Amino acid sequence: MDTPDLREAVITWLGQAHRLPLAPHAVTDAELAAQPEFEPVLNAVVHAAPISEHRDLYGKVDGDWLPRLSAILGQSGLGDATRLLVRQARVPLEEIADDFVAFCTAPAPCPEDWLLLRADVPEGTRIPLGRYTLQTFTPDELRHLGPMPALGNQRPGTSHLDLLTSAPFLHTAHTGRISTRAPHWGGHRGPRAEAEHWRALLPLMLWSSEPLRVQAVFDVERGRRFGLRSDDVPTTLTTSLDRHGMEEDYEVRESGSYHVTPAQLPALKAFCAQVTARIDSVVAGTTSGRRLPTRRARRLERAARHLLRAYQRTYSNYSVWQQEADELLLDYVIALEALMISPADEEHQKISENIRTRASTLFLTPGQRTRVEEAVQQAYSARSKYVHGDKLTEHSPTQQLDQLRELRLIARQVILRWLILTPTDLGDLTALLDAASAGTSREGLVDEPLRAFFAATPADEFPSDVLAS
Structure with a gap:
């Protein structure tokens, strides 16, 4: 050359x-x-x-x-x-x-997917999640992702890089893919972002009870294209005083309520490593050629996708579009049903009973088990009325939001505890839950493994039932 x-x-x-x-x-x-x-x-x-x-x-x-x-x-x-x-x-x-x-x-770069998350994490974060990495960047690092970094902010379309200082990105390479697509909002072109990237998003969502969302998705070719446009970064206006004491409005990136402090980073990294390993173990079962592991992996994927689909339409703990509230409830119920029904054939008339009984068995105190069983029963009843065209029980908007939040937190804990307890061999977790529900070796089958996991790998909030047991 x-x-x-x-x-x-x-x-x-x-x-x-x-x-x-x-x-x-x-x-x-x-x-x-x-x-x-x-x-x-x-x-x-x-x-x-x-x-x-x-x-x-x-x-x-x-x-x-x-x-x-x-x-x-x-x-x-x-x-x-x-x-x-x-x-x-x-x-x-x-x-x-x-x-x-x-x-x-330079050699042609490998195309990458970059997911901008609605969250606030510390500067310098770098956490592996399987083939993905959760990472924050300085404006200068972001400029060097694209061509002509020597122009700095003089190049049109790069001024909004400052909005992404320390913004959390999930990124992964796509070996063998030729990237021709423009950057896009998650879900506006092709499959929804959370559908394709659920294996990396799920550990982060299981870490905290605060809702985490994908804000935008970019195709990145390092050294060739970062493709950021000003309208790809969701912003909000904030006000501060300038040096003359006058109020001044300026844009900041929407970070939502999902926060990670510097002190929490080691725990988050350890938690993600453990949960990612469990997800990989379940998914790896599809190569065994056996029916049960294959269906188990498929059910986990579907549960995760429905949970993430609901999260994408949850804007804060108590903020969803009223027109979508019923659909969010369906997503949570489907996520629960996917994991709480045995991969083996099961009698159809017992599905509702098995879902609520097995889900409640995953919790350690009698009071919490009763609460979960009642919440799941109400949700499954509402689900049946919805799909059969019956009128749902009238709730005030506040009551409906409270119900959705409780169901979201239950679904999140059920998925996490399912991952913790799922046997690494070809055993069926639902059989173990049925035995524990009947009072057979509950302490060894459920309680001890859950206490051990949360003691060694705490999440953002220590579960109240584990703490009280």
Whole structure:
């Protein structure tokens, strides 16, 4: 690769940009490419980054493969840098040339999915979650994810990177996928974000009783595209006093009520490691070729997806769209049913009884078991009325929100405790729960393993029934 010639061609091009016969404003990439002075840059790109090694930089025009202007001037940031110079702005020419050479000659990056979470976690967070990583970034680190970091905030569309300082991202690589999609809101294009990424989201949601949501999803190609747009970051206005004592409004990222303190990071990391290992163990059972492990893994996935689907439409502990309240209840009941029904065939008429009995058996005190059994019975009854077209029992909006919150917390604890207690062999947890419910070895089957897990791997809040038992 002849990178010195490419670097020199770019510096020469930038050095004469202020003399180009162009209007200072509204200069398009097509106008820049039409200038005779730009031809040496294109020739240098062909020599330094041939199509045989950098297919993504080329496109077919009239039967010939030529450098794509949308990549060479647009995606790379060279067009933005040139426009700044046409307007007599000061930019670092050599750093821009280095960034452009890196853009053209670096190996094609592996596309990644980046999920922006509605949460507040400490700066410097880096927690592995299987093939995912939960991580926060500084604005400078985010700028270096895309091309042309030398322009800093001078490049259009990068000013909102400051909103994402210490914002929590879940990111993962997609080996073998060619990324062509634009960044998008979770659920607005293709499958909902939580459906595809449930294995990484579930441990974080089981950690805290506060609702966690995916705010936006980005396709990222490091060094090529971060793709942030201003409207991809949900913001709210806040007010502060400037140095003159005057009120000033400014935008901040919505972080919601899901908070992790620096002191909690080690516990969160340990919790995520334990829960992720249990999820992986259940999912790995699908390779055994046996019917029960395969159905068990499928039920866990469906329970998680329905829980996450409900979480995506829960904006705070007591805030959901009234029109969706009944559907959220269905999601929670489906999540419970997926895990509390045996993977083996079961009598249909006993489903409701088995769900409430087994779910309540997962709790350690008689009072909590009674409360869970009553809540699950009410929810399952409402579910049956809904799907059969009957009128649901009238509740005030406040009562309905209270019911949904209680059901959400129960479903969350049921999934977590199911993961803790599910046998690592081919055993069926529902059989163990039935035995424990009948009073057979409850202490050894349920109570002791749950106490041991929460003592060694505490979540954000220690469960009250475990504490009291």
